[in-house]
Amino acid sequence: MEMLRVEDLFRYFGGLQVLQGLSFNVASGERLAIIVPNGAGKTTLFNVLGGQLSATTGRVYLMGQDITALAPQRRLHLGLARSFQLNNLFFNLTLIDNILLALKGADLPHFQMFRPLSKRTDLFATAENLLRSMGLWEMRSVPLTNLSYGDQRLVEVAFALASRPKLLMLDEPSAGLSTAEAAAFADTIRNLLGDTTLIFCAHDMDLVFTLADRIAVLYFGQIIAQGTPQEIQANPRVKEIYLGSEETTENAGSK
Amino acid sequence: MKKAILPGSNLQPRRDWLFSLGPYVIIAIILLALPPFLSNYHLSILTKVLIFAIFAISLDLILGYTGLLSLGHAAYLGIAGYTAGILMVRYGLDSFWVVMPLGILAAGIAAAIIGYIALRVSGVYFLLVTLAFGQLLSVVAIKWRGMTGGTDGLFGISVPDLGLPGFAWTPSSFYYLVFIAFAVCFFLLSRITNSPFGRALVGIRENEARMQCLGYNTWAHKYIAFIIAGLFAGVAGVLFAPLYKIMVPAHLGLTTSAAVMLMVIIGSAGTLFGPVIGAALVVLLERIVSTYTPERWPLILGGIFVISVLFMRGGLGIYLSRFWRKVRPQYGNVES
Numbered sequence: 001m002e003m004l005r006v007e008d009l010f011r012y013f014g015g016l017q018v019l020q021g022l023s024f025n026v027a028s029g030e031r032l033a034i035i036v037p038n039g040a041g042k043t044t045l046f047n048v049l050g051g052q053l054s055a056t057t058g059r060v061y062l063m064g065q066d067i068t069a070l071a072p073q074r075r076l077h078l079g080l081a082r083s084f085q086l087n088n089l090f091f092n093l094t095l096i097d098n099i100l101l102a103l104k105g106a107d108l109p110h111f112q113m114f115r116p117l118s119k120r121t122d123l124f125a126t127a128e129n130l131l132r133s134m135g136l137w138e139m140r141s142v143p144l145t146n147l148s149y150g151d152q153r154l155v156e157v158a159f160a161l162a163s164r165p166k167l168l169m170l171d172e173p174s175a176g177l178s179t180a181e182a183a184a185f186a187d188t189i190r191n192l193l194g195d196t197t198l199i200f201c202a203h204d205m206d207l208v209f210t211l212a213d214r215i216a217v218l219y220f221g222q223i224i225a226q227g228t229p230q231e232i233q234a235n236p237r238v239k240e241i242y243l244g245s246e247e248t249t250e251n252a253g254s255k
Numbered sequence: 256m257k258k259a260i261l262p263g264s265n266l267q268p269r270r271d272w273l274f275s276l277g278p279y280v281i282i283a284i285i286l287l288a289l290p291p292f293l294s295n296y297h298l299s300i301l302t303k304v305l306i307f308a309i310f311a312i313s314l315d316l317i318l319g320y321t322g323l324l325s326l327g328h329a330a331y332l333g334i335a336g337y338t339a340g341i342l343m344v345r346y347g348l349d350s351f352w353v354v355m356p357l358g359i360l361a362a363g364i365a366a367a368i369i370g371y372i373a374l375r376v377s378g379v380y381f382l383l384v385t386l387a388f389g390q391l392l393s394v395v396a397i398k399w400r401g402m403t404g405g406t407d408g409l410f411g412i413s414v415p416d417l418g419l420p421g422f423a424w425t426p427s428s429f430y431y432l433v434f435i436a437f438a439v440c441f442f443l444l445s446r447i448t449n450s451p452f453g454r455a456l457v458g459i460r461e462n463e464a465r466m467q468c469l470g471y472n473t474w475a476h477k478y479i480a481f482i483i484a485g486l487f488a489g490v491a492g493v494l495f496a497p498l499y500k501i502m503v504p505a506h507l508g509l510t511t512s513a514a515v516m517l518m519v520i521i522g523s524a525g526t527l528f529g530p531v532i533g534a535a536l537v538v539l540l541e542r543i544v545s546t547y548t549p550e551r552w553p554l555i556l557g558g559i560f561v562i563s564v565l566f567m568r569g570g571l572g573i574y575l576s577r578f579w580r581k582v583r584p585q586y587g588n589v590e591s
Contacts, residue, residue: 050468076470088468090461101458104451105469111479112451120451163470 001028002064003167003197004049009058011044018044020221022058026167026199033212034201035232037241041221042201043085046171049199050082051075062167076106079166083156085175091145095136098144098155099127099162106163130158134188150181154188161192168193170200174207186210217241278579286434290427299498302430304538305437306494311518311530312444313487318516319524320448321480322460323374324382326512327389330369331362331485333507334392335492338362340412340502341402351415358493359486365392366485370478386509393508408503412496433494440487445527447483456480457525510553517556521563522572529572536571 004026011019018041026032036042047053049060051072060068067075090098103123117123131137134154139147144155153173160168173189174182186207201218202208208215209229216226217238225235232238286305290298310332317323335358342348342357373384396403403409414424414432422428447453458466459473466473496502505511514537522533537556544552567574 052464052468071472072467073470073472076468082468088462088465090458090465092461093457097454101454101466102469104455105466105471111475113453114446114450116446116449117451117454118449159465159469 002026003028003030003062004199005059005061005064006049007059007061009045009048009060010056011041011048011053012056018221019048019055019058022218022221022223024216024223024226026197028166028197029195031193031198031200031211031213033208033215034199034218035203035205035208035215036201036218040218042218043171045218046082046169046201049169050080073105076163076165077108079163080169081160081163081165081167082169083160083171083173085172087149087152087156089144089152089155089159092143094141094143095131095147095155096127096140099130099158100124102159102162103127103130130162133192134158150177150185153177153185157189157192161196165196167197167199170198172202173200174202174204182207283438287431290430295426298426298430300538300542302426302433302498304535305430305433306491306498307515307518307534307538308531309437309440309494310488310491310515311522311534312441312527313484313491314515315519315524315527315530316444316448316456316487317477317480317484318519319526319530320453320460321456321477323477323481324378325373325385325481325484326382326509326516327369327373327385327387328484328488328515329507329509329511330385330389330392331366331488332492332495332511332515333396333502334365335359335362335489336496336502336506337396337403337409339415339493339496340409343413343415344409344411345402349413349416351417354415355490355493359489362489362492363482363486366482366488370481370485374474374477374481386512389508389512393504393506396502396504396507403502403504406504408501410501412500412502414497415493429497433498436490436494440490441527441531444487448527452476452479460525514556517560521560521567521570523570523576526570526572526576528575529570532571532575 002025006022006024009019009022010017022045024032034042034045044053048055051067051070051074055068058068059066062075062078062080065078067078067080070078090101093101100117100120100123103126104117104120107123128137131140136147136151136154139151144152147155153176157170157173160170170189174185177185182204183206190211198211200211212229214226215229215232216223217232217235218224219241224241225232225238227235286301289301293301310328313331314325314328317325317328338361339354339358342354348354369385369388373381373388376384397406399405414429448456455466455471455476458469458471459476463473466476495506499506515534518533518537519530520533521536522531523529537559540559541552541556544555563570
């Protein structure tokens with residue numbers, strides 16, 4: 001089944017064409033990694049898919065429904081959740097308050113005004129499970145700003161997972177983590193994911209090859225290659241972009 | 256559900272209720288017991304404190320909890336006060352049960368209209384739009400002489416009739432009415448701020464874009480909070496008019512809006528008890544200063560504001576709650 005379909009997506013900032021006619025599909029249950037050299041339009045793509053930016057032209061369909069013009073909160077209720085490359089959380093609130101806000105956001109109806117939040121034992125129970133599975137339960141009453149950066153990265157992922165999304169988008173989930181942290185982080189994410197459909201982008205190739213079923217290479221606003229991790233590793237065009245062209249390498253070697 | 260997981264949240268577990276409710280009960284008992292010991296003059300000051308306390312906590316819902324800087328909050332106090340006054344003075348409707356709901360309703364409708372427009376913009380533009388509406392309404396109050404009495408003010412406002420046989424208002428019975436209104440408003444607002452809706456407002460204050468990603472319709476949250484704040488300001492307005500016995504255009508305008516904003520900020524925006532302390536402080540100081548040098552009160556109020564922002568960032572209430580948390584057993588985080 002098709003989860004996401006992106007058709008001919010363009011996004012301009014004034015005269016700067018950042019996305020130049022992107023088209024790709026994501027099947028249900030698939031884990032797609034988008035790998036990019038810097039400045040290739042990855043953040044813009046995530047913002048357009050998440051609803052933070054509008055598309056200049058082109059269409060985005062989530063499970064067959066056109067979501068191109070929907071507000072972020074509407075997309076979330078249709079099953080699309082995302083994380084951010086830079087931690088984008090409620091740093092002055094405690095960890096559990098952060099998680100409760102995330103859980104409540106996905107929950108309808110919204111305007112519960114007189115029943116105290118503390119009476120929502122269902123939300124507390126879910127929050128407890130989520131925090132225990134991340135190993136952060138003991139930190140629940142600590143203001144988020146006092147958590148380590150790596151733990152905050154986990155909360156960023158937990159935020160996106162709180163709504164039990166059908167399609168999860170993680171923007172550089174392991175950005176800023178040490179190599180050791182990143183390995184543990186990849187394991188935690190895999191445990192949390194289950195069979196959620198995933199789109200993520202990362203510069204960390206270990207994470208890409210651990211998580212991804214399929215890789216798409218985004219270069220100057222266009223997808224120049226997609227395929228299984230093996231195919232991408234073998235693709236000469238991708239090698240050229242990431243390692244420089246062979247000719248140059250040979251020339252450099254001969255001199 | 257296991258009780259053990261509750262201490263992690265902002266809310267105290269049940270066995271701690273004595274420590275949570277204790278201060279409120281003691282303050283309520285003191286406020287209820289005071290009137291026989293006070294002269295009518297001092298009682299009117301205390302009544303004014305409680306009315307401004309209602310007004311300040313209503314502003315705090317949008318200023319402190321939601322992070323919306325409204326500089327036109329006096330508009331709702333003024334509209335409710337003028338509505339109550341006009342009903343009583345011009346139309347002879349003096350039943351409390353008519354005047355109170357209509358006054359609150361008028362303030363709520365005004366907030367619904369102004370909020371719908373002002374919430375199109377944010378930050379300093381929001382502040383300017385709310386300020387402009389407050390000033391606009393005070394001009395309406397000046398120009399619409401037939402109804403509002405213009406710059407002379409609308410005078411002769413009395414306390415609306417409760418409809419009880421053989422009952423007549425005295426300063427102390429009016430004080431008790433205001434106390435009940437204050438207690439009800441405080442209770443309702445503390446329920447609202449602790450509800451999922453209220454916690455969502457705090458989330459919007461902290462990071463609105465993120466709240467949208469989490470599935471919240473932040474515009475609707477802000478709009479509803481704005482209307483609720485207008486309704487509670489309306490309660491203050493309906494009580495304000497009979498206390499002053501007159502409504503003048505300045506009650507709708509910038510000076511009143513700025514004063515209540517200072518009360519909230521001096522007392523601690525984002526807590527409910529803070530603005531109450533702020534209201535008490537400002538009203539009492541104004542009374543003391545005014546007996547010596549009334550024309551310099553704005554200067555002194557400005558000075559107090561500067562000093563409080565420089566030396567008590569976060570307001571008085573934060574310091575009090577820190578002190579209180581040292582006194583009582585530790586459970587989680589009460590701030591925010």
